[in-house]
Amino acid sequence: MDVYETPQSEEEMDVRKGPWTEEEDFTLKAYVNIHGEGRWNSVAHFSGLKRTGKSCRLRWLNYLRPEVRRGNISLQEQLLILQLHSRWGNRWSKIAQQLPGRTDNEIKNYWRTRVQKQAKQLKCDVNSKQFRDALRYVWIPRLIERICASSESPSGQPSTTAYTGCISNITTNQITYENTSGSVQVAPSLLPESSGTSSDSQDAQVSSVSELTDSYPNSMQTGSGSCSGNLAGTWNIDGGESMESVWNEENIWFLRQQLYDDDLN
DNA sequence: AACTTAATCAACCGCTTGTTA
């Protein structure tokens, strides 16, 4: 590590690192409230904080800003993150702009801890075509169903009967998703978006899904029969609990339409 | 209760991009 590099100046010698104290937070807040954001090196210099400008900026943006929302990421937010990531990739800051109050850091952490974990459990690369297709055709549709189900249920709790959809089959060539309105078969490898960026692990042996044991009732589990093998892992679509009333059917259909639009592009 | 492992998230680092002189 370069922590022990010879400092360039006396100032750099006593630069503080690590977790912020309450006093530091207070100082930074007070300074920004008076002088506004920006010129972070000046903030660091004139506020009396022994922190780098970068550190001050990060602390303000990720923690001290009044708009920052913390806590569980709701189902709606998860859905947005997945969809926007499928469109923009690791453009965390751009994605964060679409989620008011959420920081790029938080979204990045969510992706790494929740989404990449699934990829790991499924033994496929997070950038592989299979995983991305699974996200688009398994995870996202099921999130949508959960959101719909939650919005239908007055208590906000997902209703058991709403979980009628299932992935009946995933092969290297096709994913079949079934729900009350019928079954949809997609050939992911034919989609332009999917075929572009192949990764080394694209050949990961994801041949089918026989079980999606997560927080869903048993009725949500996949059909049997057409599966030729198992994914070595489970889908765990865990979510935030808060349901926001602004997230209505109209929004859901808008997002669904976006999915179709993506497919067409 | 003690220990280990896993999960989470704040913060740092290095690189890139934008701005200004």
Add this chain to the structure above:
DNA sequence: CTAACAAGCGGTTGATTAAGT
């Protein structure tokens, strides 16, 4: 045009907390 500096971004690390044994 270009060099220097500041700000922004994404990747990574490490400390803390929670869960499991």
